[in-house]
Amino acid sequence: MRGAMLCARRLGGLRARLGARQVSTSWSPVGAAFNVRPQGRRLDLFGERQGLFGVPTLRAPEGFRVAQERALRRTEQLVARACSLPPGPQTVLLFDELSDALCRVADLADFVRIAHPEAAFREAAEEACRSIGTAVEKLNTNVELYQSLQKLLADERLANSLDPETRRVAELFLFDFEISGIHLDNDKRRRAVDLNVKILDLSSTFLMGTNLPVKAEKHLLPERVWHHFEVAGDHVVVDGLRAEAPDDLVREAAYKIFLYPNAGQLKCLEELLSNRDLLAKLVGYESFSHRALQGTMARSPETVMQFLEKLSDKLSERTMKDFEMMRGMKMKLNPQNSELMPWDPPYYSSLIRAERSSVEPGAYGPFFSLGACMDGLDVLLGRLLGVSLRVQQPAPGEVWAQDVRKLAVVHESEGLLGYIYCDFFQRADKPHQDCHFTIRGGRVREDGSYQLPVVVLMLNLPQPSRDSPTLLTPGMMENLFHEMGHAMHSMLGRTRYQHVTGTRCPTDFAEVPSILMEYFAADYRVVQQFARHYQTGQSLPRSMVSRLCESKKVCAAADMQLQVFYAALDQLYHGPHPRGRCTTDVLRATQERFYGLPYVPGTAWQLRFSHLVGYGAKYYSYLMSRAVASMVWRECFLQDPFNRAAGERYRREMLAHGGGKEPLLMVEGEPREPLSRASSAPLVLLLALAGKLFAVPSAQSSLGRDEALAVHSLCTRIHCVHITRSFSHLFTWAISGFSFPNLTNTPLGNTTSPQHLCREMAIGYNVSFGLKNASLFPVGKPCCAPVRNSKAWGGVLPIEQSEPNLVFLVTCHRTCFPVSRSGSFLGVFTDILTVE
Numbered sequence: 092m093r094g095a096m097l098c099a100r101r102l103g104g105l106r107a108r109l110g111a112r113q114v115s116t117s118w119s120p121v122g123a124a125f126n127v128r129p130q131g132r133r134l135d136l137f138g139e140r141q142g143l144f145g146v147p148t149l150r151a152p153e154g155f156r157v158a159q160e161r162a163l164r165r166t167e168q169l170v171a172r173a174c175s176l177p178p179g180p181q182t183v184l185l186f187d188e189l190s191d192a193l194c195r196v197a198d199l200a201d202f203v204r205i206a207h208p209e210a211a212f213r214e215a216a217e218e219a220c221r222s223i224g225t226a227v228e229k230l231n232t233n234v235e236l237y238q239s240l241q242k243l244l245a246d247e248r249l250a251n252s253l254d255p256e257t258r259r260v261a262e263l264f265l266f267d268f269e270i271s272g273i274h275l276d277n278d279k280r281r282r283a284v285d286l287n288v289k290i291l292d293l294s295s296t297f298l299m300g301t302n303l304p305v306k307a308e309k310h311l312l313p314e315r316v317w318h319h320f321e322v323a324g325d326h327v328v329v330d331g332l333r334a335e336a337p338d339d340l341v342r343e344a345a346y347k348i349f350l351y352p353n354a355g356q357l358k359c360l361e362e363l364l365s366n367r368d369l370l371a372k373l374v375g376y377e378s379f380s381h382r383a384l385q386g387t388m389a390r391s392p393e394t395v396m397q398f399l400e401k402l403s404d405k406l407s408e409r410t411m412k413d414f415e416m417m418r419g420m421k422m423k424l425n426p427q428n429s430e431l432m433p434w435d436p437p438y439y440s441s442l443i444r445a446e447r448s449s450v451e452p453g454a455y456g457p458f459f460s461l462g463a464c465m466d467g468l469d470v471l472l473g474r475l476l477g478v479s480l481r482v483q484q485p486a487p488g489e490v491w492a493q494d495v496r497k498l499a500v501v502h503e504s505e506g507l508l509g510y511i512y513c514d515f516f517q518r519a520d521k522p523h524q525d526c527h528f529t530i531r532g533g534r535v536r537e538d539g540s541y542q543l544p545v546v547v548l549m550l551n552l553p554q555p556s557r558d559s560p561t562l563l564t565p566g567m568m569e570n571l572f573h574e575m576g577h578a579m580h581s582m583l584g585r586t587r588y589q590h591v592t593g594t595r596c597p598t599d600f601a602e603v604p605s606i607l608m609e610y611f612a613a614d615y616r617v618v619q620q621f622a623r624h625y626q627t628g629q630s631l632p633r634s635m636v637s638r639l640c641e642s643k644k645v646c647a648a649a650d651m652q653l654q655v656f657y658a659a660l661d662q663l664y665h666g667p668h669p670r671g672r673c674t675t676d677v678l679r680a681t682q683e684r685f686y687g688l689p690y691v692p693g694t695a696w697q698l699r700f701s702h703l704v705g706y707g708a709k710y711y712s713y714l715m716s717r718a719v720a721s722m723v724w725r726e727c728f729l730q731d732p733f734n735r736a737a738g739e740r741y742r743r744e745m746l747a748h749g750g751g752k753e754p755l756l757m758v759e760g761e762p763r764e765p766l767s768r769a770s771s772a773p774l775v776l777l778l779a780l781a782g783k784l785f786a787v788p789s790a791q792s793s794l795g796r797d798e799a800l801a802v803h804s805l806c807t808r809i810h811c812v813h814i815t816r817s818f819s820h821l822f823t824w825a826i827s828g829f830s831f832p833n834l835t836n837t838p839l840g841n842t843t844s845p846q847h848l849c850r851e852m853a854i855g856y857n858v859s860f861g862l863k864n865a866s867l868f869p870v871g872k873p874c875c876a877p878v879r880n881s882k883a884w885g886g887v888l889p890i891e892q893s894e895p896n897l898v899f900l901v902t903c904h905r906t907c908f909p910v911s912r913s914g915s916f917l918g919v920f921t922d923i924l925t926v927e
């Protein structure tokens with residue numbers, strides 16, 4: 092079917108030209124559907140009308156009340172059942188169903204509340220959100236309900252009998268409960284509730300303050316900049332940083348005025364941070380950051396800081412070069428005042444970028460018609476994952492705006508996977524954000540059938556015009572791919588519980604699938620497949636794609652360095668209290684350490700840092716997701732972006748689990764000769780562990796149980812070792828009880844000690860390991876049970892909980908192993924990020 096149907100527009104008015112030139116700009120059905128205006132789809136008011144998203148009650152705004160009441164009644168029944176049932180796996184199922192009943196209404200309403208064009212629908216949805224929110228608050232303080240779950244996890248035998256996914260979900264639910272202090276005595280619980288309320292208030296006050304315009308007396312500014320701001324009597328009103336203004340003075344004035352410390356906002360932030368700290372301590376954590384990082388990929392504030400420091404070190408040289416380049420540009424344009432200041436980078440880097448790329452962004456548009464891009468996604472997903480996107484005609488009433496398209500996502504052997512509603516076009520009152528909404532999570536129903544996931548992708552693309560389809564800029568195209576990455580996470584996840592469906596995973600993993608899609612969008616082999624001129628069918632010239640990629644690299648280090656600074660600031664603010672310094676002092680020190688441009692006295696940027704509210708202690712997430720996505724790209728797709736085996740593995744090991752598995756990564760490598768780079772992953776891990784091992788006198792006892800499990804699981808799966816250069820020793824890791832039972836047919840050389848091995852590798856030998864049937868394995872509590880009884884350890888390994896040092900299992904893309912020198916695997920992790 093693919094490619095069989097011609098673009099309808101082409102069949103119409105342009106037939107003559109088409110015939111003469113023999114070019115066929117043929118789109119797949121998906122491409123065609125997105126390149127034509129929907130026609131003859133007037134909202135049919137009298138026909139068989141369905142409700143929004145096919146939910147029958149949602150034909151009219153009043154339906155939200157019905158849906159919400161139904162959900163609340165169902166909740167009551169489920170709560171009663173959960174409380175009366177003896178604790179077991181069934182408890183977790185009931186919790187998930189309970190959560191599903193509420194989320195199905197709340198998530199849908201949450202979307203409709205902001206996206207529906209009709210006020211009546213928006214208001215009804217808002218009301219539904221509120222009442223379900225209240226119900227959830229109540230449930231969170233239902234001690235009986237909490238105890239039914241707590242009993243399950245407290246009973247070691249019962250807890251160990253749960254499969255890893257069920258156990259993880261149970262723990263996540265328990266964690267949600269304990270945030271509100273339900274496990275505390277009455278006094279403390281009341282205090283936790285108070286703190287939560289206070290934090291909520293402070294958060295919204297702070298958020299409001301981050302946008303507040305600042306008035307300054309006009310005479311303080313040179314007259315020539317007045318007209319860049321709103322003038323009110325004797326004052327100018329500054330409502331933003333004017334980061335792109337060409338006049339240096341305008342940017343400087345905006346920076347200094349907009350960031351002038353507001354005493355109220357300063358106090359609000361201090362209070363917010365100290366209340367968060369109090370709450371975290373009350374419910375049993377060392378700091379707010381410790382609490383926020385529970386269950387994330389990074390796991391602890393120490394790891395995050397380590398990650399940021401390493402990343403910053405790796406970046407600093409390139410950042411300096413970027414700053415140098417910007418300074419040069421400033422010197423050229425403004426020789427009297429060429430010192431680079433914090434208000435300069437956005438403007439000068441965009442100048443440099445424009446100078447370098449020499450292709451005007453508009454030139455890409457005709458090659459990136461929306462239909463072509465959708466076509467590209469369809470082809471890519473088909474070849475990589477066996478998935479196709481099929482356009483379906485929504486029933487009357489099913490969608491909220493006429494131009495919303497509905498896609499069924501169909502797998503070649505598994506059939507229908509779920510639905511994506513594409514709300515792509517601008518319209519009045521639509522929020523200006525590109526994002527992915529989960530409307531319904533996937534889960535196994537009680538009768539064994541699978542509840543298919545439903546999501547919405549929201550973009551803000553221009554409407555097609557009369558004579559052309561919607562044409563995307565490169566940035567819009569990248570965003571489309573990005574959002575589709577989220578959608579695929581939702582569609583391809585096959586979790587038993589909706590609580591961990593698709594994108595409902597730790598924050599620092601959530602952007603991995605979407606950022607990975609950006610790599611595809613920037614790869615010529617992929618772009619070439621779909622970027623065709625919508626009129627002529629001509630392919631996008633390779634040089635234009637490479638110039639695009641080049642221009643993205645311009646000043647990228649400086650951009651990332653700024654993000655590192657913000658992330659570090661977020662960590663420090665949410666770290667141990669009391670800090671003994673005000674937030675501005677912390678900002679100044681952190682800016683000096685992590686950014687490289689001077690702090691400007693009399694400013695307080697942190698007061699505009701709105702993400703402190705939503706991302707508290709997790710602002711690093713994007714950087715870390717990026718690091719992981721970059722690793723996946725290099726290990727799995729760089730060589731061949733259409734590699735089906737790699738795509739399947741990616742699905743099996745990452746997407747399929749949603750948030751149901753700890754996203755610690757390990758990329759599989761099949762044994763073959765010679766071994767690929769992908770199989771050096773275990774080496775990195777082993778070296779990291781070795782570094783830890785040999786740093787202390789008693790090697791064995793220094794291994795935490797997670798690490799012990801990791802090494803054990805690794806060793807048993809290593810099937811061959813491939814050694815290049817003159818390093819011909821094969822080692823046995825005898826001393827710590829590590830052995831490689833499956834290591835056969837590898838030429839044995841001199842046995843060497845692990846210390847020796849590490850030293851050799853540190854100086855640049857290339858050793859790879861081959862793993863058989865390796866897969867991502869969670870290094871977490873759920874899978875420790877087998878080790879507990881394992882004879883392999885001779886009973887000497889301490890299995891008790893120890894600090895989980897092992898956080899990332901990463902693969903190495905090069906043959907350098909800086910990791911063994913420092914004993915830290917994070918070195919490699921950041922390498923990957925900065926080598927791009």
Ligand SMILES: [Zn+2]
Nearest residue numbers: 573577602605
């Ligand atoms: Zn995203």
